[in-house]
Amino acid sequence: MRLSSLGYVARDGFRNIWRNKIMSIASISTVAISLFLLGCVWLFVANVNNMVFNVESELEINAYVEQDLPRETAQALASDIGAYDGVASVEFIPKEEGILMLENRFGTEADLAGTVGENNPLPDMIQLKATNPDLVPVLAEKLTAMEGIDQVRYGQGMVEKLLKTADWLERAGFIGLICISIAAIFLISTSIRVTVFARRDEITIMRLVGATNWYIRWPFLIEGMLTGFFGALLAVAILVLGYNKLVISLMTNMSFIPIMTDQATLLLLGRNILLYGAGLGIVGSFLSVFRYLRV
């Protein structure tokens, strides 16, 4: 095929999608939903790994101070706790500082502190480290019972449970990936087959006037690739928007969850999903083109 014909086949590829709207929409949505679910699994697993990485040690305990407790009382509480047996270190983190830490984690652009202003929803926090992991539950229990302490969080147990879930999800996700791929390929190839059928007159004419096989095939391959790509694009858009929403909401309401906010990782995920979607489309259209398109 001549390079100058690229415009023709690309145009016809888009046209194919358009003229076979119903099937195209069905294929694109299926790809989108499948890849979206996959992306969710991937994000969950990535977050668990990130969390394990973030929780420096199993020794850390965060105690959130009641919202209306005076600052001095809270600080006094912190120094009391510092004197307990089994406490290696203690640090008082006022909510102004807490929001800055959040901001750091979220990335450089977000001005959380500026956004929330006076209405900082975070509580003041007392962060302590136990001398021994076995003491963490005991200390936590003790803190919970204290006057002026609202909630106590510590990682122990949860991390392992999460890791197990993530591991299981990773396996399930892999099997899901295979099933989803087969379904998506099948649907895309069916969709292409419908277009091949709808264009049979044009194909006859092209063959008889002397179009090369590749000139005839390319629009269908492009159609498949675009179908997969558009589906993936939809999935990525929903994933990125939804995830960033989730991050903001988690950070302001449940800041103890160390959610992954690395935009580079998110971009990488997006790119991979797009490539994967396009790949599914190409495989699907190849199957149809070489089976149903007599050239």
Next chain:
Amino acid sequence: MIQFFNVNKIYEAEVRVEALKDVNLQIENGEFIFLVGPSGAGKSTLTKLIIREETASSGQVLSDGKSLARMKQRDIPFYRRRIGFVFQDFRLLMTRTVYENVAFAAEAVEMTTTEVRQRVPLVLDMMGIADKRNAYPHQLSGGQQQRLGIARAMVNNPTMIIADEPTGNLDPETSAEIMRIFQAINRRGTTVLIATHDKDMVNLMRKRVIALKEGRIVRDERNGGYQHEA
């Protein structure tokens, strides 16, 4: 030049059909030939062998001395670009305009957009349908539709035009008009081969006539007519 040497064509469908039997013929460049015979005689099969839609079951079909059966798969499109094919049922794209129908073929043979823009108006003009360029096929008369079919076949400036019953769906007057177009094309040096069973037309034109019957050539006559059997 097209040559047939002892060509047999057998279709192995549910029933075995011997569509062509021991066909020998030679078509020189620039000739005007009618291929006649009753329905089922093998006319369409013969044209399909020339455009390499089908291959001979035995014997040889040569184009410029080269065997079509042995032509490489990837060379076939380029071979077909030198032949324009015209259908009985026109085979126009009903959702595209006159211009787009011809441009479709021009793009299929990978002319550049510039070439397409130059060539398409030229053949539309040649066929006398330039003023219809934005019309859709259903807005054309039968004769105009077939002119469009011929325009499409001519867009690549072929050395040979093959038409399979091009006037089968047209009234006598319109048929005569289409024949005049083929004559004009032939006068410019293009070989023309027309499969037909339009007796009056063939008798009127006094061109070379090849008559098929049950797959055999029963007559091959210069300046022939349709009627009398050889």
